[in-house]
Amino acid sequence: MRIALGVEYCGSTFHGWQSQPQGNTVQDVLESALHAIAGQPIGVICAGRTDAGVHASHQVVHFDAPVERPLTAWVRGVNSNLPEGVAVRWVQPVGDEFHARFSARGRRYRYLLLNRPQRLGLWHGRAGWFHLPLDLTAMQAAAARLPGEHNFSAFRAAGCQAKTPVKTMWRAEIRQQGNLIVFDFEASAFLHHMVRNLVGSLVYIGKGAQAPGWIDELLQARDRKLAAPTFSPDGLYFRGPIYEAHWGLPDPDDDFLDGVLK
Known part of the structure; x- marks a missing residue:
C-alpha cells in the first residue's frame, strides 16, 4: 500500500x-x-x-x-x-x-523577513533580517514583474541540477505587518536557491540600490553574477506542493501565519 x-x-x-x-x-x-x-x-x-x-x-x-x-x-x-x-x-x-x-503541478514558498535595526532574538532561525528601512511599494512593483514564464537563470544556484531554467511563476506577492515583511511565491517549479536569490534582489530594490525595473534586466541578462547575493535560509518556508483535486489530499497549506498576518 x-x-x-x-x-x-x-x-x-x-x-x-x-x-x-x-x-x-x-x-x-x-x-x-x-x-x-x-x-x-x-x-x-x-x-x-x-x-x-x-x-x-x-x-x-x-x-x-x-x-x-x-x-x-x-x-x-x-x-x-x-x-x-x-x-x-x-x-x-x-x-x-x-x-x-x-x-505535483506546482509548489509554494514563503519568506519571512524582519525589517528593523536590531538583530533577531525571538525570531532567530525563523526569519531573515535586514537592518535598513525597506521601501515596500518598490519591492511590490518589482515582484509584480515576476509572474509569467521566464528564464530564471539570474536566480539559479551554480550547482542547480534542474534540466531547464525556464519556469512559470503564478504568484509573487509581498505584504507587511509591522516590521515583518512576507514574500509569497507560487510557481510550476523552482530552481535551487531561486526564492532566496529573488528575495535578495528584491531587498536590494527595497533599500534603494536598484529600481523595480532591475528585475526585468536580470531576467533578460540571465546572469547569476548580476543579481544580489543569496539571502539567508532562516526565513524560508516550503508551504507545500500543489496537486490535482482527484488525488484527494489535504490542501498544501493551512494559511500558515495568516491568522496573525492580515
Whole structure:
C-alpha cells in the first residue's frame, strides 16, 4: 500500500531534507521513525527537498508500506519516535501511481523577513533580517514583474541540477505587518536557491540600490553574477506542493501565519 504523509518541520537544527552520510537530516529522522513502526526499513520520497536551515509548513512524502498498520500509527506512532521540530500532520492512502514529487503541478514558498535595526532574538532561525528601512511599494512593483514564464537563470544556484531554467511563476506577492515583511511565491517549479536569490534582489530594490525595473534586466541578462547575493535560509518556508483535486489530499497549506498576518 502506498501512503502519503503531510509533514512539518523547523529546519534550524537539521542539515536539510536529503539524507546524508553524517545524518541529522529530516529524511533521516523520518525514515528512522517509520522504521520503528514498520519493524523494517522504509524509504520516503518528498515533494520538494529543502536546504539546511529551511523550514516546511507542509512537506508531502510518500512511501510503500511493507506491512499493514492502523493509519493512526503512521501519525501518532511516528510522531512518538520523531525528535522535536518535526511532526507528521496527516496520513492518507494513495494509488500506486501517485508520486509526491512528480504528481505535483506546482509548489509554494514563503519568506519571512524582519525589517528593523536590531538583530533577531525571538525570531532567530525563523526569519531573515535586514537592518535598513525597506521601501515596500518598490519591492511590490518589482515582484509584480515576476509572474509569467521566464528564464530564471539570474536566480539559479551554480550547482542547480534542474534540466531547464525556464519556469512559470503564478504568484509573487509581498505584504507587511509591522516590521515583518512576507514574500509569497507560487510557481510550476523552482530552481535551487531561486526564492532566496529573488528575495535578495528584491531587498536590494527595497533599500534603494536598484529600481523595480532591475528585475526585468536580470531576467533578460540571465546572469547569476548580476543579481544580489543569496539571502539567508532562516526565513524560508516550503508551504507545500500543489496537486490535482482527484488525488484527494489535504490542501498544501493551512494559511500558515495568516491568522496573525492580515
